[in-house]
Amino acid sequence: MNTVFLLVALVATAGWITSTVTLRVQSLQHKADRMERRLALVLDHFGIEEPEPAGMDEVRAHLRADRHISAIKEYRRITGAGLAEAKLAVDALAAAEKV
Known part of the structure; x- marks a missing residue:
């Protein structure tokens, strides 16, 4: 019985950690997307074009x-x-x- 309880607790904890990490990654991705949009606006405002990569x-x-x-x-x-x-x-x- 104790083994089943520990297994259920372990699975629940793993699920909680996974969901927490997923939410944090999504939040960081959203922030990065916003920063990229803002940077694009600044570059457009100043008429700066991103150079083409060599090759x-x-x-x-x-x-x-x-x-x-x-x-x-x-x-x-x-x-x-x-x-x-x-x-x-x-x-x-x-x-x-x-x-």
């Missing part, structure tokens, strides 16, 4: 050769971006190159 010519070369996945991999290597972010950036770059 983007290689990404463009992959796109011109129709190697989209290789372009995403190269973008990730250059910038350290995650997969979703890299895919969006490379898709935007490909669309801009076609215009």
Whole structure:
């Protein structure tokens, strides 16, 4: 009986810790998103453009050769971006190159 009680207490504690950490991470993500939006407004206000990372010519070369996945991999290597972010950036770059 004591073992069952301890197991239930352990599971409840683990659930509480998980939910607390999840809420804290979500709060920090929300704050980071707000800071990024504010920084973007400041950069726009002063007319400052973020410089393009070095090595983007290689990404463009992959796109011109129709190697989209290789372009995403190269973008990730250059910038350290995650997969979703890299895919969006490379898709935007490909669309801009076609215009």
